[in-house]
Amino acid sequence: MEMRVPAAVTGGCGCGVDGGGGCCRGGGKLADWEEGKDDEMKSVVVKGWTRMAQVVPLHDNASAEDDDDDDEEDDDEDDDDDDDEDDEEAAAPPYVMAVDDSSVDRAVITALLRRSKYRVTAVDSGKRALEILGSEPNVSMIITDYWMPEMTGYDLLKKIKESSELKQIPVVIMSSENVPTRISRCLEEGAEDFLLKPVRPADISRITSRMLQ
DSSP states (O other): OOOOOHHHHHHHSSSSOOTTOOOOGGGOOHHHHHSSSSSTTEEEEETTTTEEEEEOOOOOOHHHHHHHHHHHHHHHHHHHHHHHHHHHHHHOOOOEEEOOOOHHHHHHHHHHHHHHHHHHEEEEEHOOOOOOHOOOOSEEEEEEEEESSSSSSHHHHHHHHOTTTTTTTTTEEESSSOOOOHHHHHHHHTTTTTSSSOHHHHHHHHHHHHHHO
């Protein structure tokens, strides 16, 4: 290890010996270096007396500072990447499932939802809806027709509310028939709302603002 002895200690050229006749420049003998107990300290022995001098290692401080700056830049880039990923996840639109055996009504409700910037999956039966929900339970809302073959919208509602994995999904029932007892039964079973066909843009805005915001 190359060592320097501060001028404040030596009072001379830095050899570790006082300038009073013992300095190496003055013709005196060179100082003998002995390792002390502390790795960062060395003792200078001159003419029977000892003076402690701190070893000053020769480091490339500029290089070390550059390395620190590079590490900080890398950390900042990683943080920016994480923020971008979080922003993308937060910006993903809600996912809505539309269930109706009528292709015309499916097209209408799908168009209204997509106009409001929602992702939509449209299916033609309650059975198909349950199959998809079994593999994709992350649906934000379900809008289903009441009258459908094999499984009515009311039956689909009951299946969803009986499932521990699906019961938290809001369900909205649609029907072209205004039957108060039917509407009450669906609401009592857990439906969030009951819409009369034809569904209007104002209906979609009302239910989505309440359930998806």
